[in-house]
Amino acid sequence: MISQEQFDKEIELIIANAIREDVGDGDHSSLACIPPSALGKAKLLVKDEGVIAGVEFAKQVFAHVDSNMKVETLIEDGSHVKYGDIVFYVEGASQSILKAERLVLNAMQRMSAIATKTKVFVDLLEGTGTKILDTRKTTPGIRALEKWAVKIGGGENHRFALYDMIMLKDNHIDFSGGITKAINKTKQYLKDTNRDLKIIVEARNLEEIKEILETEGVYRILIDNFNYEDTRTAVKLIGEQCLTESSGGINEKTVRAYAECGVDYISSGALTHSVYNMDLSLKAV
Numbered sequence: 001m002i003s004q005e006q007f008d009k010e011i012e013l014i015i016a017n018a019i020r021e022d023v024g025d026g027d028h029s030s031l032a033c034i035p036p037s038a039l040g041k042a043k044l045l046v047k048d049e050g051v052i053a054g055v056e057f058a059k060q061v062f063a064h065v066d067s068n069m070k071v072e073t074l075i076e077d078g079s080h081v082k083y084g085d086i087v088f089y090v091e092g093a094s095q096s097i098l099k100a101e102r103l104v105l106n107a108m109q110r111m112s113a114i115a116t117k118t119k120v121f122v123d124l125l126e127g128t129g130t131k132i133l134d135t136r137k138t139t140p141g142i143r144a145l146e147k148w149a150v151k152i153g154g155g156e157n158h159r160f161a162l163y164d165m166i167m168l169k170d171n172h173i174d175f176s177g178g179i180t181k182a183i184n185k186t187k188q189y190l191k192d193t194n195r196d197l198k199i200i201v202e203a204r205n206l207e208e209i210k211e212i213l214e215t216e217g218v219y220r221i222l223i224d225n226f227n228y229e230d231t232r233t234a235v236k237l238i239g240e241q242c243l244t245e246s247s248g249g250i251n252e253k254t255v256r257a258y259a260e261c262g263v264d265y266i267s268s269g270a271l272t273h274s275v276y277n278m279d280l281s282l283k284a285v
Helices: 004-023 028-033 055-065 094-124 143-152 170-176 179-192 206-213 228-238 255-259
Strands: 039-046 070-073 086-093 131-133 166-168 199-203 220-224 243-247 265-267 280-284
Touching: 004 055, 004 094, 004 143, 028 094, 039 094, 055 070, 055 086, 055 094, 086 094, 094 131, 094 143, 094 255, 094 280, 166 170, 166 179, 170 179, 170 199, 179 199, 179 206, 199 206, 206 220, 206 228, 220 228, 228 243, 228 255, 255 265
Parallel strands: 131 265, 166 199, 199 220, 220 243, 243 265
Antiparallel strands: 039 086, 039 280, 070 086
């Protein structure tokens, strides 16, 4: 993953762009009927059940819109919530609360859905030693939020983007002329460009696993779309030579069985691309 400093910059960019997109030259609905001097208070109301996520992000949004707004947090990120719970109160200029409202709700509803789904996988893996990973299958423009939500739900982040880790997948391998050539070219590239990036290589069958193991310098092998038996065999072949990761259509029904094959990680795009937003409201009080 990228550094905390880089991550913080991503969040700042998301907020600035979202406000630009939503507010434009002004929230004319509020400007038309609410005086700039009017003060108000609102509560973040839960109308669903799951893991809440995005509280800290909401604070950053409010601060970006109006540094004078104050937030009283009642429930922290990562907590289980139920219908009727109040997560926080926000006080300040009524116009400012309304300007921030939609971004806060949109982000928190999606982040909470992702955190909730991630927690389901984390619970299913309890006791196995296997960790759940996200992927790059995220919503364009808000990847940082979605990966943040995975962490809040108890999961782990895979690489953030194309630039912070090498992942040689099937197309890279085929375009390069094979696994060995792809790995060797990659190692030379890293040397030539003075980059220190971890290398993950995807394997489509046991023969490819064996070929990968003949070359040093691979951080993790991605055991892609293997059945249980072949996954167990692959884990035994790899041993302590590098880390292992299973992927490929793994869901709530199959994740435990793959973990019991002995892999270090399981990655799932479903954590971020197949969720239903948690129902939240920001209500004036």
